[in-house]
Amino acid sequence: MFEVSELSKNFGGVTAVDKVSFSVAEGEIFSIMGPNGAGKTTLLNLISRFYDVDAGTIRFDGQDITRVSPHEIARFGIARTFQNIELFERETVLQNLLIAHYIHRKTNVISDLLFLPRVRRQEVQFRKEVEDIVDLLHLQRYREQYIHALPFGVRKLVELARALCLRPKLLLLDEPSSGLNPEESEDLSYWIEDINKEVGITILMVEHDMNLIGQLSNRVLALASGRSIALGSPMKVKDHPDVISAYLGT
Amino acid sequence: METFFQLLISGIAQGCVYGLVAIGFVLIYKATEMVNFAQGDIMMLGAFFTITLINYLNWNYFLAIIVAILAMAVVGLVLERVLLRRMIGESPFAILMVTIGLGFVLRSVVGMIWGHNPRSIVTPYTDQSLQFGAVVFPVADVVVVAATVVLCGLTFLFFRYTRFGVAMQAASQNQLAAYYVGIPVKRVVAASWALAAALAAIAGVLLLPLKSAYPEVGLVLGIKAFAAAIVGGFGSLPGAMIGGLVIGLVEIFTKYGIDGRVGFSVSDTSVYVLLLVMLIVRPSGIFASMQRKKV
Amino acid sequence: MRFVLKTDYHRDVDLFRDKVQLGWYAALIIFVLCVPIFTGKYVESQLTLVFLWSIAGAGLMILVGYTGLISLGHAAFLSVGAYTHAIFLDLGVPPFVSIPLAMLFCGALGVVVSIAALRMTGIYLAIATLAFAMIVEKIVKNWSSVTGGNAGFRVAPPELFGWELNSTSYYYVCLVVLLVVMLCVINLLRAPTGRAFIAVRDSEISAQATGINLIQTKALAFAVSAALTGLAGTLLAYQWHYLFPDSFSMITSIKLLMLVIIGGLGSMSGVIFGAIFMTLLPDGIATLRDWLPDAIGNLPGLEPFTFGLLLILFLIFEPRGISGRWKKIRLFFGQFPLYRNKTLRRQRSFLRTERVH
Numbered sequence: 001m002f003e004v005s006e007l008s009k010n011f012g013g014v015t016a017v018d019k020v021s022f023s024v025a026e027g028e029i030f031s032i033m034g035p036n037g038a039g040k041t042t043l044l045n046l047i048s049r050f051y052d053v054d055a056g057t058i059r060f061d062g063q064d065i066t067r068v069s070p071h072e073i074a075r076f077g078i079a080r081t082f083q084n085i086e087l088f089e090r091e092t093v094l095q096n097l098l099i100a101h102y103i104h105r106k107t108n109v110i111s112d113l114l115f116l117p118r119v120r121r122q123e124v125q126f127r128k129e130v131e132d133i134v135d136l137l138h139l140q141r142y143r144e145q146y147i148h149a150l151p152f153g154v155r156k157l158v159e160l161a162r163a164l165c166l167r168p169k170l171l172l173l174d175e176p177s178s179g180l181n182p183e184e185s186e187d188l189s190y191w192i193e194d195i196n197k198e199v200g201i202t203i204l205m206v207e208h209d210m211n212l213i214g215q216l217s218n219r220v221l222a223l224a225s226g227r228s229i230a231l232g233s234p235m236k237v238k239d240h241p242d243v244i245s246a247y248l249g250t
Numbered sequence: 251m252e253t254f255f256q257l258l259i260s261g262i263a264q265g266c267v268y269g270l271v272a273i274g275f276v277l278i279y280k281a282t283e284m285v286n287f288a289q290g291d292i293m294m295l296g297a298f299f300t301i302t303l304i305n306y307l308n309w310n311y312f313l314a315i316i317v318a319i320l321a322m323a324v325v326g327l328v329l330e331r332v333l334l335r336r337m338i339g340e341s342p343f344a345i346l347m348v349t350i351g352l353g354f355v356l357r358s359v360v361g362m363i364w365g366h367n368p369r370s371i372v373t374p375y376t377d378q379s380l381q382f383g384a385v386v387f388p389v390a391d392v393v394v395v396a397a398t399v400v401l402c403g404l405t406f407l408f409f410r411y412t413r414f415g416v417a418m419q420a421a422s423q424n425q426l427a428a429y430y431v432g433i434p435v436k437r438v439v440a441a442s443w444a445l446a447a448a449l450a451a452i453a454g455v456l457l458l459p460l461k462s463a464y465p466e467v468g469l470v471l472g473i474k475a476f477a478a479a480i481v482g483g484f485g486s487l488p489g490a491m492i493g494g495l496v497i498g499l500v501e502i503f504t505k506y507g508i509d510g511r512v513g514f515s516v517s518d519t520s521v522y523v524l525l526l527v528m529l530i531v532r533p534s535g536i537f538a539s540m541q542r543k544k545v
Numbered sequence: 546m547r548f549v550l551k552t553d554y555h556r557d558v559d560l561f562r563d564k565v566q567l568g569w570y571a572a573l574i575i576f577v578l579c580v581p582i583f584t585g586k587y588v589e590s591q592l593t594l595v596f597l598w599s600i601a602g603a604g605l606m607i608l609v610g611y612t613g614l615i616s617l618g619h620a621a622f623l624s625v626g627a628y629t630h631a632i633f634l635d636l637g638v639p640p641f642v643s644i645p646l647a648m649l650f651c652g653a654l655g656v657v658v659s660i661a662a663l664r665m666t667g668i669y670l671a672i673a674t675l676a677f678a679m680i681v682e683k684i685v686k687n688w689s690s691v692t693g694g695n696a697g698f699r700v701a702p703p704e705l706f707g708w709e710l711n712s713t714s715y716y717y718v719c720l721v722v723l724l725v726v727m728l729c730v731i732n733l734l735r736a737p738t739g740r741a742f743i744a745v746r747d748s749e750i751s752a753q754a755t756g757i758n759l760i761q762t763k764a765l766a767f768a769v770s771a772a773l774t775g776l777a778g779t780l781l782a783y784q785w786h787y788l789f790p791d792s793f794s795m796i797t798s799i800k801l802l803m804l805v806i807i808g809g810l811g812s813m814s815g816v817i818f819g820a821i822f823m824t825l826l827p828d829g830i831a832t833l834r835d836w837l838p839d840a841i842g843n844l845p846g847l848e849p850f851t852f853g854l855l856l857i858l859f860l861i862f863e864p865r866g867i868s869g870r871w872k873k874i875r876l877f878f879g880q881f882p883l884y885r886n887k888t889l890r891r892q893r894s895f896l897r898t899e900r901v902h
Contacts, residue, residue, distance in 0.1 A: 048754060074756030086754075088747035090811065099744045103756035105737040109765065112736035113729050119736050124554040166755060285668050336861050342667055343615050347806060348860050350799055354853025358846030366845070465846075469795075473675065480672060519683045522676040529673045530661050 001026045001202065002170055007056035009039075009046055009226075016042040018226040019056065024170070029196050029203045031213045033237070034223035035247055040206040041083060043223070044174050047204075048080050049073050060170065074103050079168035081159045083175040087147045093158050094143050097130045100165035133161050136199075137191060153184040160191065164199070171195065173205040177212050189215050210238065222246070255385045257502050263391035263460065265498020266398035270453035271475035272482065272490035273405070274446035280422035280485060281442035284334060284345045288353040289450055290472020296322045296451025297463040298360055304371045311374055319451045326447025330440045353469065361465040368462035376459055390459035397456055401449070402491060409487075418442060474501070477525040497521055558735065560728075577720060581713045589716050590784070591824055596719040597781050598820040600726050602804045603813065604773030607730060609802070610810040611739065612766040613746030615671040618678025619801045622651045622771040624685055624793030626778025627700075628692055631788055634701040644779045648772040655771025659764040678798055686790040695790060703783040719780060726773060731813055733769070742766050774801075803852060807859050809866025818867040826851065 003023040009016050017039045024030040032040050045051045047058060049070040058066045060076055068076070088096050104126070107119045134140055137157055142150060147158065156176065163171055176192065177185040189212055195201050196216075207213050213220055213234055220237040222230040224246035230237045237243055271293050278286045286292075299321055303314035333352065337345045375389040409415040421428040421438040429435045454463070461467070478497045482489025505517035551557055561567040581589050601623060608614050626647045633643035658677055662670050685692045692698055703710040703718070710718060733739040741762045744752035749759060782788055800823060808819020830848050863870050 050750070050753075069758070070753040071756050071758045074754065080754055082751070082754075086748045086751040088744055088751065090747055091743060095740065095743070099740045099752075100755045102737050102741055102744070107737065109733075109738050112733050112738040115732035115736065119732075120555070120558055123558045123736070127554040127557060162751075162755070333857065333861075340860075340864070343671070344860050344864060346615075346668060346671065347802065348857050350802075351853040351856035351860070354799075354849045355857070358848075358850035358853065361846040362844045362850070473679070473795075476672065477676070480669075518687070519680050522679040522683075526661070526673060526676040526680070529665055529669060529676070 001061055002204065003059045004043075004047070005057050005059075007043070007046060007058065008054050009042055009051060010054050015226050017046065020221075020223065020226070020228050021056075022221050022228065022231060024202060024204055026202055027196070027200065028219065029192070029205065029217045031217035031220045031234070032204070032206045032223060033208065033210070033213055033220055035208075037225070038223040038246075039226040040223055041174060042226075044080065044172055044204075044206050047073075047172060048078065074166050074168075077167070077169035078172065079163035079166040079170075080172035081156075081163050081174055081176065083178055085152075085155050085159055087155060087159055087162070089147050092144050092146055093139060093150075093161075094127075094130065096147065096158060096162055097133065097165050098126055100162045101126045101129065103166060130165065133164050136164070136194070137161050152179055153181075156180065156184075156188070157191070160195075164195065164201075168201060170202045170204060173203060173207075175206055175208065177207060177209045185209065185212060188212075192216055214238070252384045252386075253506070256387070257506055258499070259387050259391050259395070261499040261502035262495060263394040263498070264502060265478075265495035266394050266491075267453050267457045267460070267494070268471070268475045268478045268497050269491040269494025270398060270401065270449050270456070271472065272478040272494050273487055274449045274453075275476060275479040276482070276484060276487055276490045277442050277446045277449070279479075281418060282334070282338075282439050283342065284337070285342065285349070286446070287346055287349040287472065287476075288356060288468075289446065290468030290470075290475060291353045291356040292322065292325070292447050292468070293450035293454040293457070293471065294463060294465065294468030295325065295356055295360060295454075296447075297454030297458055297467070298364055298369075299451070300455050300458065301364075301369050301371055301463060305369070311371075315455050318455065319448050322451035323444040323448040326443040326445070327440055329447070330443035334443070335436075335439075353472075357465045357469065364465070366465060368464045370462040371458050373459050394456045394460065397452070398491075401452065402488075405487065414438075414441065474521050477521055477528075480525060481528050497524070500524055560731065574724075578717075581716055586712060589712060591828070593712070593716050593719050593784060595817075595820045595824045596716075596723040597777050597784060598801075598804060598824060599723055599817050600780070601774045601777035601801060602808065602816040602820050603726055603730050604770045604775075604777065605801050606805050606808075606810075606813065606816050607733075607742065607773070608766055608770040609805055610812070610815070611734065611746060612742040612763065612770075614763060614766065615667065615802075616674040616770075616798075617671045617795075617802065618674035618676075618681075618798050619770075619774050620793040620795070620797035621674075621678035621681040622655065622774040623778040623781065623797065623801075624681060624790070625654060626651050626775030627782040627785075627788055627793070628685060628698065628778075629775075630779035631698055631700045631782050632691065635698075640704065644776065647779050648775050651775025651778070652768040652772035655767035655769075656764045658771070659767035660760075663760060663763075675795065675798070678795060682790055682794060685793070692790070693788075698788040700782045700786055700788060702786075715783065722776070722780065726776070727813060730773075734813070738765070800852070803856050805866075806864075807855065807866050809868030809870075810864075812866070812868040814871075815866050815868035818871070822867065826855075 001024065005021045007020045008018055020039075020043060022030075032043065034040050042051065046053055049065075049068060049072075053066050056066070057064060060078065063076065065073065065076055088099060091099070105122065107116070107122055111119050134143060137160065139154075139157065139161060142154055142158070147155060150158065156179070160173075160176075173192070176188055180188060192203060192205070193216060196203050205213075205217070217234055219232060220230075220234050221228055222237050222240065222243045224242070229242040229246060230240040232240075271289055274289045274292070275286060278284055278289075296318055299318040300314055303309040303318060304311060309317070329352070333348060334345070337348055373390070375393060378389040380387045380389060380392060409419055417428070417433045418438050418441065420431070421433055421435050425435055428438070457463070457467075457471075474497055475494065478493035479490045480493070481496055482491070482493030484490075501517055501521055504520040508516045561570065577592070580592060601619070604622070605616065605619050608616055608619075629647040629650050630640075630643050633646060634640065638646070658674065661677075662673050665673055686694055688694070689696070703715055705714075705718065734742075741752070741757045744755065744757050745759060745762050745766075752762070753759060785792065804819035804823045805816065806819075807822055808817070809815030827848055830851055834847070859866060865872075
């Protein structure tokens with residue numbers, strides 16, 4: 001359902017992503033691994049359209065999304081999280097999740113200005129939906145807290161919740177375990193599994209933690225210096241000679 | 251043709267003053283990422299120090315200038331220590347507003363002490379002029395240009411060859427890394443303020459023979475110098491100087507070239523139009539140094 | 546401390562937290578309604594000014610406090626609103642047509658500014674709006690055939706459906722307009738549109754990732770902000786009787802910014818606090834002059850000095866403004882003796898340069 005072919009990106013002569021192709025099947029957890037500077041995050045930024053693609057195509061659900069604007073990506077049903085967390089810092093968890101309902105709104109500026117009954121009904125509806133996600137990720141006790149007062153692990157979870165509020169078909173996770181301690185990382189892997197199995201969202205994840213990748217993913221793509229070097233099951237990719245040499249250096 | 255050359259030199263002289271104030275903006279911005287909107291008012295304060303020393307205490311012109319410049323460097327240090335150091339880590343907007351508030355305070359304090367009448371000084375070269383063929387240059391203009399050239403040279407040498415200059419450059423590029431390699435970042439930041447204030451004082455001294463000083467003189471001049479810094483890319487010292495010249499020349503030529511013909515003061519707005527166009531077309535200036543945020 | 550038990554999602558959407566809060570606000574409005582009965586013309590006109598500056602401040606607050614876009618040139622919208630309205634009145638257009646037209650014009654101008662400022666952020670945007678305001682100011686000054694230039698432009702007295710309004714009825718008109726504006730802005734902020742503003746303020750990248758169109762949202766914020774400030778301009782024109790270009794200088798823009806900062810960024814009650822503060826400060830200084838020794842009291846620069854000093858002090862010691870301080874005081878008594886200084890600690894961020902060299 002999601003397909004990237006021959007994707008390339010240059011930064012002033014440096015090829016960050018070099019003709020990378022892969023496809024993600026519906027319901028799959030697909031991981032991208034690689035050493036630092038392999039182009040993993042660049043690839044994710046290309047998919048969420050923060051960077052312009054130099055060559056190649058991105059297709060999702062049969063549509064070409066190589067050239068759409070970054071804010072339209074969410075409407076196609078693709079949500080993402082960020083490596084260093086990009087939450088709306090000065091607001092509460094509840095507000096953060098409500099902001100993410102923006103694409104589901106059916107009201108316009110004028111009706112918002114007058115707060116017509118349908119705006120009120122919509123607000124109540126949004127709050128019900130937020131509660132479902134709060135329940136799913138056990139965020140009840142943080143609901144009214146401001147983001148800047150929350151510990152890092154909880155913020156990661158809030159970001160995940162915010163991505164889920166978009167009701168995506170495909171969820172992009174950028175280094176979900178970075179900055180987490182082993183227990184938090186363990187918990188996170190259960191959440192990801194739940195989201196995948198119970199909510200039925202396809203997941204494309206960039207990760208460096210081999211344990212997490214091995215635990216969760218159906219297939220893995222290994223990148224090194226912007227090129228794809230191996231693709232297959234976690235076990236197979238892990239033992240691939242090119243992958244080992246990329247990690248250990250040649 | 252003679253008018254052209256005369257306008258050219260007075261435009262360049264005016265541009266040099268803008269450039270010097272602009273260099274102060276850029277220095278502080280590079281060292282601390284702070285935009286100091288009171289730079290023009292600091293220049294005004296420097297001019298008033300000089301006026302006091304020469305007109306009221308009857309000091310020698312050159313001695314007065316040196317003392318005024320040093321005094322302003324101290325003012326810069328004090329401002330950094332008392333005010334701006336507290337703002338480290340606050341949003342750039344909050345810092346900008348603090349310096350705007352500082353501008354208000356400086357203007358009104360100067361107004362309280364020296365009054366609001368325009369004042370000037372008599373320099374050794376007042377009312378003297380040089381003649382090249384049919385073209386007559388006021389010596390004041392030539393002095394401004396010459397002094398600016400010398401100052402630019404000194405600034406270049408300072409940043410290129412002195413230990414402290416190199417440290418300042420390093421700190422401006424990456425504060426944390428500079429701190430790790432043992433550069434006293436706090437002192438560097440303080441020095442940037444002192445240097446910027448001293449440069450502003452020099453600009454004030456040079457401006458005096460061209461224009462009389464009054465408490466509000468720094469406000470509009472500061473905005474024009476800011477425009478110069480933006481035109482120059484806001485991260486480049488030579489850029490700021492070039493930007494200053496561009497602003498000075500545009501202003502003077504629109505004043506004499508267009509205003510008289512259309513009966514409408516175009517020169518008043520020309521600088522702002524230039525600034526706006528520059529920001530729209532190339533927000534990073536001629537010498538770009540900004541980049542998008544990374545995720 | 547009172548606890549509010551929310552048993553229904555509607556309670557979370559409502560304007561007031563509970564009946565007690567509603568009661569306080571109702572009492573405040575009744576008090577303000579009664580003021581002209583007990584006081585003289587001076588207090589009445591000062592309060593009218595508070596209302597008008599609150600409307601202008603509400604416009605700027607949307608932009609600076611909620612969308613995170615800085616404008617150093619909002620006096621331009623005030624000026625355009627006031628002059629457009631006054632000129633329309635002069636041409637015989639009735640006020641209830643002329644005011645919306647002036648607002649519309651300001652809104653459109655706001656959109657133009659936002660489109661011009663598409664690629665700018667932070668300080669650059671502030672400078673661009675400053676340049677824009679300078680240009681507007683010079684045009685108003687120089688285009689004397691239309692605006693009267695420095696000689697000023699006379700504004701027709703306020704009338705409503707043919708009845709000329711005296712200062713007391715104008716007081717009530719301004720109060721009603723302020724209440725409507727406040728209601729509309731708060732409505733906007735508790736609905737998706739306003740939340741999009743907040744999203745853009747806190748993280749442009751995340752806003753985009755959640756499907757918010759940056760260009761559209763910023764343009765909208767500018768439009769609403771400019772239209773409201775323009776509305777304040779049209780009403781100020783009546784209050785001032787004569788319009789001069791110098792009434793809308795850069796200093797006015799900065800005073801508007803001071804209003805929202807001292808009031809408290811990101812708070813609509815802050816707008817009212819700020820407007821009261823900015824209107825009463827000159828009176829306060831005037832009273833203070835009598836108490837101070839003549840040598841200090843007669844100095845002409847006392848007012849800008851106090852403005853500047855207070856701005857600096859607020860930014861250093863209470864960046865959340867009067868409204869932030871008010872919240873802390875309430876929290877202190879509400880949670881006594883549990884309140885700690887750290888409860889509402891300020892967030893500082895380390896210098897993260899976005900420059901490349």
